[in-house]
Amino acid sequence: MDILLYLIPIALSLGLVGLVGFMWALKNDQFDDMEGNAHRILLDDEEEE
């Protein structure tokens, strides 16, 4: 059962990475405009003039 000592921390830290990622996205207003970004992705990149 020694393997648990490795696997549980690994599982927890993977989950934590996801949680921190979500918190970061929320803090940076990534969820403020659910419609606009869906459309924005269809636009080509701006060409430098």
Place this chain on the structure above:
Amino acid sequence: MESAAISAQPTPDRPLGACLHCGAAVPHGTDFCCSGCEAAYGANEAISAQFGFAALAHDLGENEHSLTLGVEGIHCASCIRFIENALAGGEGVSEARVNMSTERMTVRWQGPKERADALATSVTKLGYKLHPLTDEAAPQTDQEKRLLRAIAVSGFATANMMLLSMGLWASTTETMGMATRELMHWISALIAMPTVIYAGQPFFNSALGILKERRTNMDVPISLAVVLATAMSLFETMNKGEHVYFDSAVMLLFFLLIGRYLDARAKGKARSSAVQLLARLQGFATVEEGEKTVQVPMRDLREGMTVRVAMGENIPADGVVVSGTSSADLSLITGETVPETVSEGSEVFAGTLNVSAPIRVQVSKASEKSLLSEIVKLMEVAEQGQSQYVRLADAAARLYTPVIHSMGALTFLGWWLVMQAPWQVSLLNAVTVLIITCPCALGLAVPVVQVLASGRLMKRGILLKSGDALEKMARINAVVFDKTGTLTLGRPTLVSTRHDPKYMALAASMASHSKHPLSVALADAFGGSLIDLNVRESQGQGLSAEHDGIELRLGSRKWCEIEGEADDAALEIWLSVDGVAKERFEFADKLRPDATEAVASLKEAGLHVELLSGDRKAVAETVAVDAGIDAFSAEVTPVEKCDRLKSLQATGHSVMMAGDGLNDAAAMAFADVSISPASAVDITQNTADVVFQGDELKPVATTYNTARKAMSLVKQNFALAVVYNVVAIPLAIMGHVTPLVAAIAMSGSSLVVILNSFRLNLMRDK
């Protein structure tokens, strides 16, 4: 119109014969390619003369400013890009962002505050209307964000603790060593403690708040169960015991938080509708003061002032036209799509659009007393009334919670005092009772059906906007329809047939140059190839062109120099060739193709169907007869619509209102439930509980039938959940429920409820 309006900006050195607004080729002697461009050009001329936006800019310090404005008319990806590019091109602009969901734009720049006007003008030049906002707060409220964070934390905790719990459930002290079990308990405790403290806050705060008022709600037993379960589990973990239920506590929080979040979002959407509408009365008006004109905020307009309204501007207040002749788009108030001609002495309303020429208007009512404001007030009153109705659910919970509390307490006392059991066992049983009575299956009974029903309706182009739309719709026994745009398509179509093919081709070719609704209808009705013509448009009168040296005119009776009045009420335009009237084209707003069928199926379901129209009696009667509606009233004002609904409700009817114009918005808020087509004005769609797409009326019947079915499933679900509680609670009280049994019973009852709900998808369309 849109693509034309945003394709290019006007340039001072435009080639001769190019549209002033978009640069497209236009006939010699005219300035615009279409009336849309003309209106957009008029709008930016008008707005560039106003220096009001600078006052709204925020000072961010170090010579940096920001401005947030509402934008009207964003529909697609290119709109976002055009606006952002226009803003980013401004001097010193560091950030320009359009939020499509909330129809707002934010721009930041380095430089003087006054640049706000130039930046705003660069957007209005593209044909978008800007308006100041009453609240510049983030649309996604802090409350929603807090809930989302709590969901994320509890979701993370639930997933990880389930991994551990599965191992614990599947094993016994014989197959898993005590040391390992203890390790797992401690890890669970480590995850659960912070989670409960953090993610439980929405419930704890609400429970504490309501307890201070000496009342209870559902959050009290939830908080109690979570806190007790966590505290006892911690105690057991420290004492190497077996009664560890961190997982139940955390999972309960996770599921409840999801429901709480969805609820908060639905409420937030409804709130913003009235605010958006009043934004039309937030700008500045040009008021005459002797020889000069001054800019006055619209809300400061008073009776007797004379205001100038440029082309493409919103009329700032209710009033009477003093001079000038123009056409006004009154669709906001009347729901009629064809612009009306207004001239000296005509009454105009705040919030409507002046389309074709500058006019001077004498204000007859201050803007807070205008018809638009009245409608908004009516809506607010009605919405407050509805939220009281929603609180009934809380009232039911208030009755239920004392029962849960006393059952939990009695279980504990019974085991401890009467049965002489150790206090851990007594408390465990009490907590089990609290958790098991906590309405998990009951909680799923409604949302699952709602999700399935809204998904099913979505596939048919029907959008459920409010959470309780189905519930309310299943209870109705009367339907009230608006006419224009609801029973009918809301746009004129050519109804006269047997036209001379030659004249038809000429008329359609001319009409294709105009954006007037009747011209569009005429051009749409023509299937052949168009003749190349040089067409001039005279606003509000008609079109003229030359073909083989002969003068052609297409337009009103007067424009074609025809004597006498029309002998019927039909919408008409005439074609005259060389001064002689040749051809009359008749138009009517046609019924939606399946209106008769849809009305019949609603009647068959036993509903009282009624028509309330703002239109003339003759027109309303024709439509009512065609659609098979017996009860109808014509020439009804928005306020009278509300009164009629109230009197229906007073006689015991539960009413669904179907409408599309602003004149219906208040009535729709008063109705028990409301539905509107996707072609409706924004504000009406915001008010409506249900929005449907397409030219058919069948969605109204489909929604009703689905709602009926959904509600019967909800009732079955409630029955199943109650049966579960009746069986499980006594067992829990008697202490027969081990954690494994509780887990199976809980998920089992939830599963049964979900499976039952899926029967909705077996329903056939009628």
